[in-house]
Amino acid sequence: MYDYVIIGGGIHGTYVANCLLSDAGYSHSDIRIVEPRAELLDSFASKARRCGMESLRSPFVHHIDTEPFSLRSFVEGAERDGELVPTTSHPNRPTLDVFLDHARDTIERGHIERCHVRARANGITERHGALEVETGEGEFATRNVVLAIGPGGGRTRPEWTESLPDGAPVVHVWDDAFDSAETAVDGRTVVVGGGITAAQVCCRLAGSADVMLLSRHPLENTLTEADPRWMNWDHIEKEIHPLPAGSQARYNRIRAARNDATIPPYVGERLVAGRERGEIDVLIGEIACTSPTDDGLLVRLRDGTAMTVGQVVLATRFDPAPEHPLVSAVAQSLSLERGTNRFPVLDDHTLAWRRRDSTNSNVYISGALAEPTVGPFARNIIGARRAAERLLA
Ligand SMILES: Cc1cc2nc3c(=O)[nH]c(=O)nc-3n(C[C@H](O)[C@H](O)[C@H](O)COP(=O)(O)OP(=O)(O)OC[C@H]3O[C@@H](n4cnc5c(N)ncnc54)[C@H](O)[C@@H]3O)c2cc1C
Known part of the structure; x- marks a missing residue:
C-alpha cells in the first residue's frame, strides 16, 4: 500500500x-x-x-x-x-x-x-x-x-459556437489543434478574450498575421492576479476562514479579490506597441452570432456591425x-x-x-x-x- x-x-x-x-x-x-x-x-x-x-x-x-x-x-x-x-x-x-x-x-x-x-x-x-x-x-x-x-x-465556449458545423474556423487556445506559432490562415484572426492569455496570443501573432483582439470589456492592467497579501496564510485565515465553510459569502470574497481577465502592464505595453505599429487592432464588443462563408466566417457583433474573418481564436476561460x-x-x-x-x-x-x-x-x-x-x-x-x-x- x-x-x-x-x-x-x-x-x-x-x-x-x-x-x-x-x-x-x-x-x-x-x-x-x-x-x-x-x-x-x-x-x-x-x-x-x-x-x-x-x-x-x-x-x-x-x-x-x-x-x-x-x-x-x-x-x-x-x-x-x-x-x-x-x-x-x-x-x-x-x-x-x-x-x-x-x-x-x-x-x-x-x-x-x-x-x-x-x-x-x-x-x-x-x-x-x-x-x-x-x-x-x-x-x-x-x-x-x-x-x-x-x-x-473543459474549456468555456460562448453560446454562439454551438450551432457551428464541424470544421468551422473556430479554435480554442487550449485545443491541441491550436499553436500561436502557426499563422497560416488567410484573412484576419480575431482573438476573443480580455485577459492575459488573449493579449499574449495577439502579441505572438502580431507581425505575421492580421490580428484583432475582441474583448467584451475595456482592457484593464494589473500586475498580479490578486493583492499579494493573499499569498500570506495569516491573511487568508483572518479574511476567509471565519466565513462559513462552503458558503456563498466565502466564494464571493474570493471572487472579489481576484483580478480575473486583466493584463499585466508588461504584456499591455507589448499590445500597445503592436497597435502603434498597426499590427494589432483592439475592439470592445461581443459576438452575437457567426456563420461560415467561403472565405472563413461572417461574424456579427451585438452592436449590429459585421465582419468577415479568417478564424476566431477563443481565449476564454476553463x-x-x-x-x-x-x-x-x-x-x-x-x-x-x-x-x-x-x-x-x-x-x-x-x-x-x-x-x-x-x-x-x-x-x-x-x-x-x-x-x-x-x-x-x-x-x-x-x-x-x-x-x-x-x-x-
Ligand atoms: C498559460 C498559463 C500561464 C500561467 N502562468 C502562471 C504564472 O506565471 N504564475 C503562477 O503562479 N501561475 C500561473 N498560472 C496558473 C497556474 O500556476 C497553472 O495553471 C498551473 O498549471 C496549475 O497547476 P495544476 O497542477 O493545478 O494544474 P495543471 O498544471 O494543469 O496540472 C493538472 C494535471 O492533472 C492532470 N489530470 C487531470 N485529470 C486527471 C485525472 N483524471 N487523472 C490523472 N491526472 C489528471 C492533467 O493531465 C494535468 O497534468 C498559469 C496558467 C496558465 C494556463
Whole structure:
C-alpha cells in the first residue's frame, strides 16, 4: 500500500510530491503520481507555449523546488541572469524557458519521475479502511490521496459556437489543434478574450498575421492576479476562514479579490506597441452570432456591425474546477461534502475533504479546487506551496 497517491502531475501534484520526498522523509516507493501525460508538468508547459507566454507572471521565488532561492541559484550557476526579467514594483520574473529548465532540473535531481504512473484516474473507492484509486492501468491502494487535477475538465465556449458545423474556423487556445506559432490562415484572426492569455496570443501573432483582439470589456492592467497579501496564510485565515465553510459569502470574497481577465502592464505595453505599429487592432464588443462563408466566417457583433474573418481564436476561460468529472465521481463514492458552486468543503487546517457527516476524509486538495480554503492564489504556484505546508503539517 502507498502512503500517498497524487492525482495529477502538473505544477501542484509535482510540487507536493517533491515536498513529500525532500521534506517529509517519504521514499519513491511510498508515492505514486497518476498522470496521463508522458511527462510531469507537460500540461502547464504546453499551455504556456501555445499561448505565446514569454515570462511568468509570478516572481522568481515561485517554482516547484522546496527552497525559495533554488531558481536564482540555478540561473546563476547556468549564467542565465538575463532570464530573470526586471519588473517595475515587483521582484524579477523568470522567462518561461528558464522556469521550465529549472523545473526539469528539480524533477531530475529528486528522481520524481520514478513516482509517475502514466494513467488517468477514474474514481476513488474506500475498502477495508484504505483508499483505492481506479485507473486504466489498475488500482492503487493508498492511505492518502492528493487531488491535484488543475482547472475544470473543459474549456468555456460562448453560446454562439454551438450551432457551428464541424470544421468551422473556430479554435480554442487550449485545443491541441491550436499553436500561436502557426499563422497560416488567410484573412484576419480575431482573438476573443480580455485577459492575459488573449493579449499574449495577439502579441505572438502580431507581425505575421492580421490580428484583432475582441474583448467584451475595456482592457484593464494589473500586475498580479490578486493583492499579494493573499499569498500570506495569516491573511487568508483572518479574511476567509471565519466565513462559513462552503458558503456563498466565502466564494464571493474570493471572487472579489481576484483580478480575473486583466493584463499585466508588461504584456499591455507589448499590445500597445503592436497597435502603434498597426499590427494589432483592439475592439470592445461581443459576438452575437457567426456563420461560415467561403472565405472563413461572417461574424456579427451585438452592436449590429459585421465582419468577415479568417478564424476566431477563443481565449476564454476553463470550465470551473468543480465541474471536472472526477470531482463528482469521488464526492459520490466517498460521500464527501460540496458547498456553493459545487466546490469541495475542506478542513481549513489540513485541506482534507470533509465527509457529509463532517469527519475528515483522507482525500486532500491542492490547486484551483482548494480556492475556498486557500484563497485567490490557490491555483497559482504559491498556492501549491501554501497547500503543501498544510498537508505536511
Ligand atoms: C498559460 C498559463 C500561464 C500561467 N502562468 C502562471 C504564472 O506565471 N504564475 C503562477 O503562479 N501561475 C500561473 N498560472 C496558473 C497556474 O500556476 C497553472 O495553471 C498551473 O498549471 C496549475 O497547476 P495544476 O497542477 O493545478 O494544474 P495543471 O498544471 O494543469 O496540472 C493538472 C494535471 O492533472 C492532470 N489530470 C487531470 N485529470 C486527471 C485525472 N483524471 N487523472 C490523472 N491526472 C489528471 C492533467 O493531465 C494535468 O497534468 C498559469 C496558467 C496558465 C494556463
